[in-house]
Amino acid sequence: MAISATERIVNLALFLASAHRPVSATEIAASVAGYSPDQKPEAFARMFERDKEDLRRAGLVITIDRSGDAERYVFDPAETYAGEVDLTPVEAVELRAAAAAMLSDSSFPYTEDLRMAIAKVVAGAGTRMGSSSAILPSASADESPEAQAEIVAELTRAVESHKRVRFSYTGAQGRLSEREVEPWGLFARDGRWYAVAWDPAAEGERIFAVARMRDVAVNAQRPKTPDFEPPVDFDVASCMLMPFQYGPKTRDAVLHLAGPAGRRAPAITAGQGTLTSDGGACFWRVPVADETLLARWIVENGPGITVVEPASLRETLAAGLQRVAASHG
Numbered sequence: 573m574a575i576s577a578t579e580r581i582v583n584l585a586l587f588l589a590s591a592h593r594p595v596s597a598t599e600i601a602a603s604v605a606g607y608s609p610d611q612k613p614e615a616f617a618r619m620f621e622r623d624k625e626d627l628r629r630a631g632l633v634i635t636i637d638r639s640g641d642a643e644r645y646v647f648d649p650a651e652t653y654a655g656e657v658d659l660t661p662v663e664a665v666e667l668r669a670a671a672a673a674m675l676s677d678s679s680f681p682y683t684e685d686l687r688m689a690i691a692k693v694v695a696g697a698g699t700r701m702g703s704s705s706a707i708l709p710s711a712s713a714d715e716s717p718e719a720q721a722e723i724v725a726e727l728t729r730a731v732e733s734h735k736r737v738r739f740s741y742t743g744a745q746g747r748l749s750e751r752e753v754e755p756w757g758l759f760a761r762d763g764r765w766y767a768v769a770w771d772p773a774a775e776g777e778r779i780f781a782v783a784r785m786r787d788v789a790v791n792a793q794r795p796k797t798p799d800f801e802p803p804v805d806f807d808v809a810s811c812m813l814m815p816f817q818y819g820p821k822t823r824d825a826v827l828h829l830a831g832p833a834g835r836r837a838p839a840i841t842a843g844q845g846t847l848t849s850d851g852g853a854c855f856w857r858v859p860v861a862d863e864t865l866l867a868r869w870i871v872e873n874g875p876g877i878t879v880v881e882p883a884s885l886r887e888t889l890a891a892g893l894q895r896v897a898a899s900h901g
Contacts, residue, residue, distance in 0.1 A: 580606025581623050585632060594637040594644030625796070629732065680760075681721040681728065720782050724758060724765050727782070730790045731755045734798035737769070739788040741780060753778070754800040757808030761815075768811045770800070779811055779818060814844055816869055819861030826880040827856045833876035840873050855880065863888045 575583075583605045588595070601607045601616055611619075624634055624645075633651035637644040659667065674680045730737045738752045753769035756777075760766070765782040791799055829837045830853035837847055837854050845858030853876075860866050867889040870877045879886045 575606040577606075577623075580604070581626050584623050585627055585630075588627075588632075588634070588645060588647050591646055594635075594646040596642045596644050598642070600645070681724040720765050723782050723785055723788050726788050726790055727755055727758055727767050731757060733790075733795070734800055734802070735795070736791045736799045737788060738791075740786040742784045742786075751780075753780075754802070756802040756806050757811070758782075759808050759812050761812060766811075768808055770802075777811075779813075812842075814842055814858075814869070816860055816862045816865035817844065817858075822859040822861045823882065824857055825860045825863075825866060825882060825885055827858070827870070828878045828880055829854050829856055829876060830878075831876035833873060836873075860885075864892070867892050 584600065587600065587604050595603075597617075597620060600620065601611070602609065607616060607619070627634060631652070633648040634645055635648045637646065671686055674686060680686075727737065729735075734754075736752055737755055738750070740748060741751050742748050751771065751773070753767075753771050755767055755769045757768045758765060759768070767780045767782060767785075769778055769780065770776075771778045828850070833840070834853040837856065841847060841856055841858070845856055848855045848857075863885045866885060870879070870889060871892070879889060
């Protein structure tokens with residue numbers, strides 16, 4: 573039976589992991605299932621180089637010993653293997669609960685990677701990981717979560733290999749445009765995925781909603797050669813804004829959060845803006861780009877949230893509530 577490329581690479585990883593000393597390419601060719609003994613040396617060399625590159629991309633650090641008559645290879649244990657993980661029973665339950673939610677979310681593109689990682693980390697916890705009681709983060713999204721997962725998987729490949737990406741994009745105002753960008757990172761919020769990228773046409777950093785992307789294509793030319801290098805100080809966490817904060821123009825809004833909203837303020841404000849305590853309540857000053865989306869956020873997270881400023885936000889909120897009341901008789 574023919575051995576697939578994936579199985580061959582796994583066999584190579586297991587062989588290197590079990591080696592107690594650096595091993596030569598000749599030993600690898602003879603010992604690792606998937607490399608044919610009838611292979612020409614040139615063909616084996618090309619295949620072996622690709623496989624080593626795949627292992628390195630997976631985070632397995634291979635060191636080369638050139639002290640003898642031939643190069644020899646071995647994993648660097650200090651760089652490749654994680655330290656011991658000691659979870660308390662409560663931490664194990666919390667980890668399983670968080671993982672179960674992601675595994676049940678059809679917009680999450682890394683299910684197999686996560687399943688394998690969690691199986692290793694909580695193997696001794698004694699409780700089977702299930703997903704029946706998981707909260708589905710994508711349930712609040714009005715886009716296709718499966719389509720997001722497929723696109724995010726492609727974008728992940730582009731981010732890791734530093735390759736440009738082309739796609740059609742429908743902006744918030746409904747205008748369709750063709751984009752070619754340099755993807756720097758990805759993040760998810762409320763069941764929606766976003767890509768952070770440098771847009772050469774706009775000469776600036778932009779955040780794109782994955783659900784608005786179509787016909788995503790990663791540059792296939794010179795696949796092992798990066799098209800760009802992201803800034804060394806880039807941190808995707810700094811781009812994780814709230815939905816009403818995305819846009820070129822921003823102004824500050826001030827909200828008063830009392831009652832249940834006041835008690836939940838640190839959680840529902842997601843680290844954005846500035847919270848100032850007011851006894852059992854608090855004031856929240858936050859930059860805003862879209863007042864309509866902020867008004868929707870107020871309704872979703874109330875009661876107990878009132879608008880201090882600007883007046884235009886109070887008007888937007890009141891008008892929206894009036895439309896809802898009118899539509900329900």
